[in-house]
Each structure stands twice: as C-alpha cells, then as structure tokens.
Amino acid sequence: MKVGIIGASGYGGLELIRLLHGHPEVEKIDLFTSSEEGTIFSDKYAHLMNIYNEPLHKINLDHLASLDVVFTSTPSGVSSKLLPSLVGKGPKLIDLSGDFRLPEDEYRQWYQKDPAPADALNQSVYGLTEWNREQIKNASIIANPGCYPTAVLLSLLPAIKHSLIDAAGLIIDAKSGVSGAGNKPNQMAHFSEANENLSIYKVNKHQHIPEIEQGFGLFAEKQRPITFSTHLIPMTRGILAASYAPLAEGVTEQQLIDCYQDVYQNEEFVRFNTTASKFSTNQVYGSNYCDLQLHVDPRTNRVTFVSVIDNLVKGAAGQAIQNMNVQFDLDESTGLNVIPLFV
Structure with missing residues (x-):
C-alpha cells in the first residue's frame, strides 16, 4: 500500500510514521505539508535520521488521489476543506481531527468553526473499531474517534x-x-x-x-x-x-x-x-x-x-491504522502488535 500523511509533523502524525514504518503491507509513506515543502523530514526530527530522509511534499490533490490511503492528522478545520475533494477519487480517507465526527450544528457549536460539507459528512463513519467494524469496512471517510x-x-x-x-x-x-x-x-x-x-x-x-x-x-x-x-x-x-x-x-x-x-x-x-x-x-x-x-x-x-x-496510539494513530486494516481486510493487529513500554 502507498500511504499519505497530511500533518505528519504533529504528535499524531509522528506516531503514524512510527507504526506504519513497521507495517508489512505499507511499501511507501509520503508526507505532506502546507508550509514546509522540500524540508527534509529527518532534519526536522532527528530520531528519523536514515529512516525518513525524504523531503516533505506540497499538498497536491492528484498526488493524494494516486495513493491507497490518506491520513489527515491536522488541526480542526483543515480536513473538512481538503478531504471532500478526494471522496470517490481512489484513496481510503481516515481523519484524525474532529472534523467529521459531529453533525453540522454541533460541530459549529463545540468547535467554533465551519463544518465540512453535508454530503461529505453524510458519507463519513465513526471509527470506534470494536463497535463499528461493519460500517468502517466500506466507509468513504472514517472519522477517527477522539482520545x-x-x-x-x-x-x-x-x-x-x-x-x-x-x-x-x-x-x-x-x-x-x-x-x-x-x-x-x-x-x-x-x-x-x-x-x-x-x-x-x-x-x-x-x-x-x-x-x-x-x-x-x-x-x-x-x-x-x-x-x-x-x-x-x-x-x-x-x-x-x-x-x-x-x-x-x-x-x-x-x-x-x-x-x-x-x-x-x-x-x-x-x-x-x-x-x-x-x-x-x-x-x-x-x-x-x-x-x-x-x-x-x-x-x-x-x-x-x-x-x-x-492517547497518541489507541487514542489516535493506532486506532486509525486498526481502521485501515479493517478497510483492507487485514488482521487488525497488523503493524500494531507491539508490547507496551512499561518504563
């Protein structure tokens, strides 16, 4: 699978990179930015030295549409404007922000932002994996739950x-x-x-x-x-x-x-x-x-x-990858079967 991450420099995005790097079905990870195009990611985060030395990509809908999965780990109000243009264009869409979790009026009230278009909201599925797998399998947009x-x-x-x-x-x-x-x-x-x-x-x-x-x-x-x-x-x-x-x-x-x-x-x-x-x-x-x-x-x-x-794994990146595994009919533990770090 070819994967894209928008918002890779946030904590949720960094966890997506860490976990997807060890996912046996992921062959390539493209990282996208709205402001740091061309920046070598390992220059920004030294723990990725010799692991991810590629430059950040400018957000481009054609590039995103060529991927199998796109994760958005962005502040609220970003993915609601970006993802509707990708619905039905090819990639599975998994949003880690709150933009697709609530109906329009409630989103506007609690997030104090304009909601995503109604047709995109109507195609989104709440991604609490253990309770909603059947709906997740064929969802156009997965609204990954909050932590x-x-x-x-x-x-x-x-x-x-x-x-x-x-x-x-x-x-x-x-x-x-x-x-x-x-x-x-x-x-x-x-x-x-x-x-x-x-x-x-x-x-x-x-x-x-x-x-x-x-x-x-x-x-x-x-x-x-x-x-x-x-x-x-x-x-x-x-x-x-x-x-x-x-x-x-x-x-x-x-x-x-x-x-x-x-x-x-x-x-x-x-x-x-x-x-x-x-x-x-x-x-x-x-x-x-x-x-x-x-x-x-x-x-x-x-x-x-x-x-x-x-909060960064089951509450964000891990659950998002678990939902990806459901969508691609993979064992849900693929790429996630790691022992906790106790100390």
Whole structure:
C-alpha cells in the first residue's frame, strides 16, 4: 500500500510514521505539508535520521488521489476543506481531527468553526473499531474517534447498552498527559505551567462531550447529557478515565463482569482485567491497548469504571491504522502488535 500523511509533523502524525514504518503491507509513506515543502523530514526530527530522509511534499490533490490511503492528522478545520475533494477519487480517507465526527450544528457549536460539507459528512463513519467494524469496512471517510471518547466509550458502552447502570447519574472524570494538547506552543502545556501541577480545563465545555453522548446513542441507543471533566497531568502520554454511576436495580458486580468478559472476549486490543491491584497508564504506554477495570462499592451501590489508553496510539494513530486494516481486510493487529513500554 502507498500511504499519505497530511500533518505528519504533529504528535499524531509522528506516531503514524512510527507504526506504519513497521507495517508489512505499507511499501511507501509520503508526507505532506502546507508550509514546509522540500524540508527534509529527518532534519526536522532527528530520531528519523536514515529512516525518513525524504523531503516533505506540497499538498497536491492528484498526488493524494494516486495513493491507497490518506491520513489527515491536522488541526480542526483543515480536513473538512481538503478531504471532500478526494471522496470517490481512489484513496481510503481516515481523519484524525474532529472534523467529521459531529453533525453540522454541533460541530459549529463545540468547535467554533465551519463544518465540512453535508454530503461529505453524510458519507463519513465513526471509527470506534470494536463497535463499528461493519460500517468502517466500506466507509468513504472514517472519522477517527477522539482520545477521551475512545477511553470513555470502550469502558462504558457495555454497561449502558445492557442497562446495567443508571446513566442519569453518570459522572466521568478523565486525566491526560500534555501530548494531548499537540505540539504547538500554548501556555497550559508550557513546562513551567504544567510541571508539578494539576489543571482542570474546559469545564462543561470540552468538544468531546457531544462526541461521547453521540457514541452512546450510536452503539447503545441511549443518548443523554453527561457530566464530563478533563484534567492535565504533568506527564507526556496517557489517559486515565474514571467513571462513576449508580447500579441499575438488582444488578450485581458479577453480572457486570460477565457482560464485559462476553463483549470483549475476542477483542485483541481491549483487555478487561478484574484482578490487577495496580492499574495505571504505563501498562499501555506506546501501545494500541485499552485496559479496563470495574469495581462495585456495596456501601453506595455505585460502580467505578476505569480505562487507560495511550492517547497518541489507541487514542489516535493506532486506532486509525486498526481502521485501515479493517478497510483492507487485514488482521487488525497488523503493524500494531507491539508490547507496551512499561518504563
């Protein structure tokens, strides 16, 4: 396969390069830029020295149309203008931004940008792989999920779909490393501001709120408003999402465990664990795994769901490649079967 990456110099793009470089079906990777045409990529990122010494390409629709797959790992508002011109022209289109995840009005409200054209939005498919493979297979555009929604939806969908919790009382608390803010300079991710600090941000205003609510509606047919808080942790990678909800009447912890084991028993990249005494982001660091736990508190009749992912892999590039594998009828683990970096 010949692959193109638009936005290769961002953290998500760099992870696409790292993982696709070891993908046995990928023969060539072309990197595209809107502002640094001709720049030798390994001059910009020394870790790619003698691995990717080619110059960055100018964005050209004919060049892009000649490829098998095009990934867009760009800021919001870019792919919505670029990808519609490539629909039906040949390549599979996988967008890692938020441009194709929401309906027009919600995108405009939460992202404060103009949405993609309606005909392109109508051809896009939400790429939560474990829950939407059949739709992903023939999608014109895959809207790769956001990092927080990936962690939250994988951890809560079984319980919501099977009415094991009272979703009206659901509270979701999530924490992310600073790479989730991207590599453009900003005050919140500045070392002096982030180091030895814990910040809550976008309180009740995070753009992933409607995406999570939409996911509940898509896959559990139960869409309702949620309380969702996000925090910045002074570490590079990782998301830990802890969600709290009352148990539905008569539901036991064993019923929850049986449900999750049944739903995810054949999923290679979702690991449901009931026994690990230590549960942390470094157990998935650098990998495409999402690890899950749940704990029922009999005193309060509430259940705590915990999920951990690497925000740049399962939350971005890894899931995008997993979706590519689905589209090309490859084993989903192709190019992704790597052991996490524990330390």
